[in-house]
Amino acid sequence: MKKIITADKSETFLHPLLQESYHSHTGAVEESLKKFVEPCKIKELAKTGSVKILDMFFGMGYNSSMAVSVALKENPDCVVEVIGVENDSKIVEKIQSVNPDIHFFNNYKKITKNNLSFTTGNVTVTLLLGDAQEQVKHLQDSHFDAIFYDPFSPKKQPEVWSKELFAEMARVMERTAILATYSCARMVRENMAAAGLFWNDGPKVGRRGPGTVATKWA
């Protein structure tokens, strides 16, 4: 897999078949913070003392490791639970070969294809390895405060932006939870709405156009 250095010096890779990169070229770390962690209000959630995050399409875990860093900086006593979903162990192994400027990321190096879970202090991270559409069925109703939704683009991977998968997201979202994604594609927003979610523009950073944030309330 070809490594790419993005504009903020953080590393990502190019998917060899899809010819799409795992992160925005304008800054992989910046994208994690601005497109996922900030719109999901992780800092504010950390003040409550507990944050439950679903990191969909986990890859190398930049989004959730950034979220843990932000949460612990805000409240070192915060209890954080991360569940990641990813179907490709090859990208999970790449965690060992990157060093993004994310404070908590070194802990993610404990994750290998033979060790999918770790706990350190108040933080537990568990990776579900398998197809998203199958893995989400095992998740508890109304469990998560935040969902990072980060598959490849709707053009390359329309099946993971479906009404059915968004309905599963709605099912596992707590009443006040926020889902954030980088895409603003019409098909994405229509499928969110068809699944009973309310959407709004997310921040405009890096990749063209704003992202989308979705909630269970209007």
Ligand SMILES: C[S@@+](CC[C@H](N)C(=O)[O-])C[C@H]1O[C@@H](n2cnc3c(N)ncnc32)[C@H](O)[C@@H]1O
């Ligand atoms: C844009 S990348 C996500 C990058 C990731 N968030 C990170 O910080 O490294 C999309 C990820 O979705 C994974 N993926 C693609 N199809 C999937 C599926 N059906 N189920 C689970 N994961 C999938 C890919 O292997 C890839 O790691």
